Amino acid sequence: MATPTSQLAPVDSSPIVSPPLTKVGREQLQQWKNSGAILTFQRWIAIIGSLLVVSLAVCLLCLQFGATKIDLGIALSALSGWSGSGALDRAGTDTSAVIMLHIRLPRVLTGFLVGGSLAVVGVALQALLRNPLADPYVLGVSSGAALGVSLAMLFGIGTTLAFLPALPLFGFVGGLLSLGAMYRLARSRGRLPIQSMLLAGVILNAMLTALIMFITSIMDPNRSAGLIAWLMGSLMVSSYGILSMFALYVVGGASLLLQKAQIMNILTFGEETARSLGVETERVKKQLFFLAALLTGAVVSVSGMIGFVGMVVPHAVRMLVGSDHRVLLPASMLAGGMFLVAADTIARTILAPSEIPVGIVTALTGGPMFLYLLLWRKDQFV
Amino acid sequence: MIGSDRRQISSESSADGVAHGASRFAYEIESVRFRYHAGSSDGADWVLDDVGFQVKVGEVLGIVGPNGSGKTSLIKILASILSLQQGTVRLFGDDLTALMPQDMARLIAHVPQDTHQSFPFTVAETVLMGRFAQRRDTLWSGGFGWEDEADIAAAAQAMATVNIAHLAKRLVPDLSGGERQRTVIARALAQSPMVLLLDEPTAFLDLQHQIDICRVIRQLKEERGLTIVLVSHDLNLVSQYCDRILLLDRGRVARLGSPDEVIEPGTLEAVYRCRVLVDRHPDTGLPRVTVPGRALSGRT
Numbered sequence: 001m002a003t004p005t006s007q008l009a010p011v012d013s014s015p016i017v018s019p020p021l022t023k024v025g026r027e028q029l030q031q032w033k034n035s036g037a038i039l040t041f042q043r044w045i046a047i048i049g050s051l052l053v054v055s056l057a058v059c060l061l062c063l064q065f066g067a068t069k070i071d072l073g074i075a076l077s078a079l080s081g082w083s084g085s086g087a088l089d090r091a092g093t094d095t096s097a098v099i100m101l102h103i104r105l106p107r108v109l110t111g112f113l114v115g116g117s118l119a120v121v122g123v124a125l126q127a128l129l130r131n132p133l134a135d136p137y138v139l140g141v142s143s144g145a146a147l148g149v150s151l152a153m154l155f156g157i158g159t160t161l162a163f164l165p166a167l168p169l170f171g172f173v174g175g176l177l178s179l180g181a182m183y184r185l186a187r188s189r190g191r192l193p194i195q196s197m198l199l200a201g202v203i204l205n206a207m208l209t210a211l212i213m214f215i216t217s218i219m220d221p222n223r224s225a226g227l228i229a230w231l232m233g234s235l236m237v238s239s240y241g242i243l244s245m246f247a248l249y250v251v252g253g254a255s256l257l258l259q260k261a262q263i264m265n266i267l268t269f270g271e272e273t274a275r276s277l278g279v280e281t282e283r284v285k286k287q288l289f290f291l292a293a294l295l296t297g298a299v300v301s302v303s304g305m306i307g308f309v310g311m312v313v314p315h316a317v318r319m320l321v322g323s324d325h326r327v328l329l330p331a332s333m334l335a336g337g338m339f340l341v342a343a344d345t346i347a348r349t350i351l352a353p354s355e356i357p358v359g360i361v362t363a364l365t366g367g368p369m370f371l372y373l374l375l376w377r378k379d380q381f382v
Numbered sequence: 383m384i385g386s387d388r389r390q391i392s393s394e395s396s397a398d399g400v401a402h403g404a405s406r407f408a409y410e411i412e413s414v415r416f417r418y419h420a421g422s423s424d425g426a427d428w429v430l431d432d433v434g435f436q437v438k439v440g441e442v443l444g445i446v447g448p449n450g451s452g453k454t455s456l457i458k459i460l461a462s463i464l465s466l467q468q469g470t471v472r473l474f475g476d477d478l479t480a481l482m483p484q485d486m487a488r489l490i491a492h493v494p495q496d497t498h499q500s501f502p503f504t505v506a507e508t509v510l511m512g513r514f515a516q517r518r519d520t521l522w523s524g525g526f527g528w529e530d531e532a533d534i535a536a537a538a539q540a541m542a543t544v545n546i547a548h549l550a551k552r553l554v555p556d557l558s559g560g561e562r563q564r565t566v567i568a569r570a571l572a573q574s575p576m577v578l579l580l581d582e583p584t585a586f587l588d589l590q591h592q593i594d595i596c597r598v599i600r601q602l603k604e605e606r607g608l609t610i611v612l613v614s615h616d617l618n619l620v621s622q623y624c625d626r627i628l629l630l631d632r633g634r635v636a637r638l639g640s641p642d643e644v645i646e647p648g649t650l651e652a653v654y655r656c657r658v659l660v661d662r663h664p665d666t667g668l669p670r671v672t673v674p675g676r677a678l679s680g681r682t
Contacts, residue, residue: 278487
């Protein structure tokens with residue numbers, strides 16, 4: 001066929017040689033593995049394994065500190081005694097063991113789960129909103145969940161053990177509604193500029209906080225004091241029953257998110273690109289909204305408003321292990337857990353014997369970092 | 383004028399003596415109308431109005447036209463990113479709207495105009511994401527599987543094709559505009575598509591890289607038989623490197639044909655509403671566009 005093709009060929013076209021596929025694959029895989037250009041299973045194991053060890057060490061270390069310092073040896077013997085028979089009898093005779101088993105251990109475990117889920121929610125929101133600065137607290141998702149939980153408390157739902165799941169459920173509905181509202185407010189012409197998201201978050205936060213304060217003002221003063229303490233962010237949990245239920249939420253939600261890891265990688269390029277790469281964006285977006293609100297609801301119902309963990313931790317983890325969500329999600333979970341356990345230890349000890357709310361510690365460490373990123377690294381995020 | 387141009391297209395294809403069969407065309411676009419705000423009632427704001435043409439299998443088609451003529455909207459419709467209000471688009475004989483995203487991503491790769499990325503992925507990771515639709519791990523589909531050797535090889539080959547193999551470890555937000563552009567083209571090639579859609583592929587590139595990309599486009603057509611549709615502002619690159627050119631004017635097809643048929647002063651001046659000079663490229667003999675300079679416009 002006499003097409004103008006030959007005529008069109010560029011003058012100096014020297015053919016670019018393509019070597020055989022499998023050879024390239026094997027050599028390239030080795031090269032990329034060595035240079036750290038891509039995430040491999042071996043690297044995943046190394047990262048997650050070392051983070052597991054470090055977070056276990058941090059938790060053990062933090063168990064020692066509190067109003068009274070309990071030696072690591074005593075702490076460990078109390079923990080091991082717990083698993084043996086008659087643990088409660090022995091624990092009852094030893095003050096250190098009682099503190100360890102009934103105050104510090106549940107608190108450290110709660111802190112770990114709360115910090116881990118906040119970090120994981122942050123990662124999910126960042127992928128969904130395509131901005132590494134997204135945080136459930138800043139964007140008003142936590143306030144929405146807190147309003148839901150406050151309403152449940154106002155009407156006395158969930159005060160009895162039988163209604164326990166009611167609090168996270170109300171938190172979930174509140175979080176989902178405010179997340180949806182933020183998304184609708186901030187989105188313009190298919191884009192989500194960070195300025196609009198922050199503005200929407202600020203306004204939602206102001207309105208939702210006003211509603212929560214209204215609820216506290218019409219409540220019986222004794223109960224409203226408890227509500228306010230919870231709102232400021234606290235990791236005190238009344239029983240192992242609540243703790244294990246919370247753990248179920250967290251593990252379930254986080255594993256479902258992990259199953260979306262590669263889709264989240266692709267979503268960071270924007271919805272149009274994600275779609276053209278083969279992702280059913282509308283469906284995935286709904287799933288991620290749902291999971292983010294579910295985890296936020298569960299976290300807020302347990303620990304109130306703890307801010308900035310969802311932004312600070314993923315950001316630091318990304319710098320250490322890269323952006324691939326297959327490693328970013330579990331690594332952020334572990335690092336977030338560690339971070340909050342450490343922050344809570346500071347909150348418990350800095351003014352001992354009195355405590356300050358852990359939300360203050362995270363806001364005072366995370367807030368400045370957020371401002372720094374927003375002011376001096378603006379080009380990357382706006 | 384528009385009607386006569388479309389007669390010209392159909393007479394051209396029938397002159398080849400080949401019947402209109404599904405296999406001959408990558409795309410068949412029929413009387414497509416599109417606007418962004420589907421709710422508005424008056425018909426004045428159609429971005430694309432009664433657009434119809436075919437893209438032959440294995441050709442390089444360049445879409446040109448003034449700002450706001452609907453080029454980007456048209457290529458987004460071909461990529462199934464935008465959905466049209468009227469008309470049909472068939473891809474290898476099948477209705478485009480009936481395809482699932484994953485099936486579509488194996489047939490079409492789209493390189494968008496905006497390649498912004500705030501997340502620090504490496505170049506190699508970014509290119510590997512092009513393999514998503516080709517991967518087979520169904521249980522953890524999209525979740526937790528690992529790329530195999532074939533995926534790595536496809537990504538490596540795509541990177542070698544656009545000369546970014548040395549950038550594998552670099553982070554995408556740190557790249558220059560041209561490097562990022564080539565990374566996104568490599569990601570598209572890693573999809574192993576049949577059709578490649580490029581929106582302003584040379585917009586951020588210096589002269590050398592523009593020519594590199596254009597050579598890659600010809601190479602992909604000739605070696606892999608890829609069908610390529612590209613949108614560009616650069617009439618000269620389109621004239622030198624495309625088999626056929628589609629000229630859009632305010633959402634309508636002003637002309638479709640070979641560079642010789644489209645890149646000629648009368649047509650261009652009517653569509654772009656300014657004077658242009660067209661002569662011949664000294665090496666290829668293909669039409670070359672020049673805008674009038676100061677001294678020249680004073681003289682004539």
